Amino acid sequence: MKRESAGPVPGYCARSRGGSSSIARLSRLAFLGFLVLSLAISAGAQDKKGESQLRTVHGSTVDKNDNPIASSVVYLLNVRTQSVITRITDDAGNYRFSGLDPNVDYEVYAEHDDLTSPTRTISSFDSRRDIEVVLKLSRKKATH
Numbered sequence: 001m002k003r004e005s006a007g008p009v010p011g012y013c014a015r016s017r018g019g020s021s022s023i024a025r026l027s028r029l030a031f032l033g034f035l036v037l038s039l040a041i042s043a044g045a046q047d048k049k050g051e052s053q054l055r056t057v058h059g060s061t062v063d064k065n066d067n068p069i070a071s072s073v074v075y076l077l078n079v080r081t082q083s084v085i086t087r088i089t090d091d092a093g094n095y096r097f098s099g100l101d102p103n104v105d106y107e108v109y110a111e112h113d114d115l116t117s118p119t120r121t122i123s124s125f126d127s128r129r130d131i132e133v134v135l136k137l138s139r140k141k142a143t144h
Contacts, residue, residue: 054098054100054129055129056096056097056098056099056100056129056131057076057096057100057106057108057132057133058096058097058131058132058133059132059133060089060092060095060134061074061089061093061095061117061134061136061137062134062135062137063115063136063137069093069110069115070092071088071112072088072110072112073086073087073088073110073112074086074088074089074110076100076107076108077106077107077108078104078106079107081104089110095110102124102129104124105123105124107121108120109135110135110137111137114140115138116137116138117135117137117138120135
């Protein structure tokens, strides 16, 4: 006599052929997606961290009586590469250099007509990210 099946046998789970491999494939795909997303977030955070580490040098040019000098030329020398960046001060004598590498020493000075300022050094050992330098201009020394 044949026994008829009345339904699933308790404790037995019928799987279709290939069912477990599709679940494993799906798990691997989800893991890879998570890994790619994690790396992308990490890289973006490092870019923002790098940007926030850049430094800014700003300030003003003034005469011996601390009056602002408009239209002065401010020179910023990268000591490592010897490249020079210039800015012209605004009507209030203000200037700004931003996006500077914190691992480089800089020298800054200003000129206006026959006036010049002493050269000021911004050291890579200075940990400030926002550095204010007031440049006081006085008469150039005559060279003979």
